Amino acid sequence: MQKKPIALAEKLSKIHEHWSPKIIAQMNDYHFKLVKIQGEFIWHSHPETDEVFLVLQGRMVIHFREGEVELNSGELFVVPKGCEHKPSASEECQIMLIEPAGTVNTGDTGGKLTVENDAWV
Amino acid sequence: MQKKPIALAEKLSKIHEHWSPKIIAQMNDYHFKLVKIQGEFIWHSHPETDEVFLVLQGRMVIHFREGEVELNSGELFVVPKGCEHKPSASEECQIMLIEPAGTVNTGDTGGKLTVENDAWV
Numbered sequence: 001m002q003k004k005p006i007a008l009a010e011k012l013s014k015i016h017e018h019w020s021p022k023i024i025a026q027m028n029d030y031h032f033k034l035v036k037i038q039g040e041f042i043w044h045s046h047p048e049t050d051e052v053f054l055v056l057q058g059r060m061v062i063h064f065r066e067g068e069v070e071l072n073s074g075e076l077f078v079v080p081k082g083c084e085h086k087p088s089a090s091e092e093c094q095i096m097l098i099e100p101a102g103t104v105n106t107g108d109t110g111g112k113l114t115v116e117n118d119a120w121v
Numbered sequence: 122m123q124k125k126p127i128a129l130a131e132k133l134s135k136i137h138e139h140w141s142p143k144i145i146a147q148m149n150d151y152h153f154k155l156v157k158i159q160g161e162f163i164w165h166s167h168p169e170t171d172e173v174f175l176v177l178q179g180r181m182v183i184h185f186r187e188g189e190v191e192l193n194s195g196e197l198f199v200v201p202k203g204c205e206h207k208p209s210a211s212e213e214c215q216i217m218l219i220e221p222a223g224t225v226n227t228g229d230t231g232g233k234l235t236v237e238n239d240a241w242v
């Protein structure tokens with residue numbers, strides 16, 4: 001068993017792209033991922049799973065078809081399974097995502113913003 | 122769908138006991154819990170699941186039979202399924218736990234430190 005803690009700030013310092021989640025830990029069949037975002041992502045949903053956003057630094061907005069949620073540092077939100085959403089951030093925002101291993105960033109929409117879903121940092 | 126973010130600091134301000142995790146969110150069949158700890162807990166394990174500790178404020182040590190891990194604010198550790206551990210903190214430490222709904226705080230040890238595992242804050 002590895003006995004070293006996982007330091008979020010250290011892992012974040014190694015992430016240089018936006019919208020490209022990197023895995024930092026696995027719990028059972030779930031992944032903890034860090035991601036830096038800026039700008040607007042695309043509308044998508046994850047038909048098979050809820051998805052947790054925890055803002056570590058900055059501010060983001062999750063748009064829904066029927067409203068939006070603003071998340072600041074230290075705030076968490078659970079996007080329900082199958083619920084269409086579009087993350088955005090006017091300035092760079094640092095986030096932890098928690099979701100099942102294998103979850104694809106663009107969900108059921110796909111397209112050119114899709115990144116590999118098994119990259120660790 | 123609730124459109125309000127979950128603010129960790131606000132939830133923590135409502136927790137006044139030590140070693141008594143309170144649920145703040147559910148993702149699929151997993152719970153996100155906040156807990157304040159101080160002093161030494163008991164040796165226990167969770168034979169059925171990994172368990173994630175994320176330190177939000179302060180410093181804690183997770184003792185294992187073959188060593189220990191010190192966790193400071195912004196650091197995360199995954200205790201493997203079935204691995205005996207004993208959390209401790211010399212001063213009050215604020216933590217987020219992520220684990221399957223129904224996980225018992227004292228695991229397979231039980232005893233008087235066992236608290237209800239379905240209390241929300």
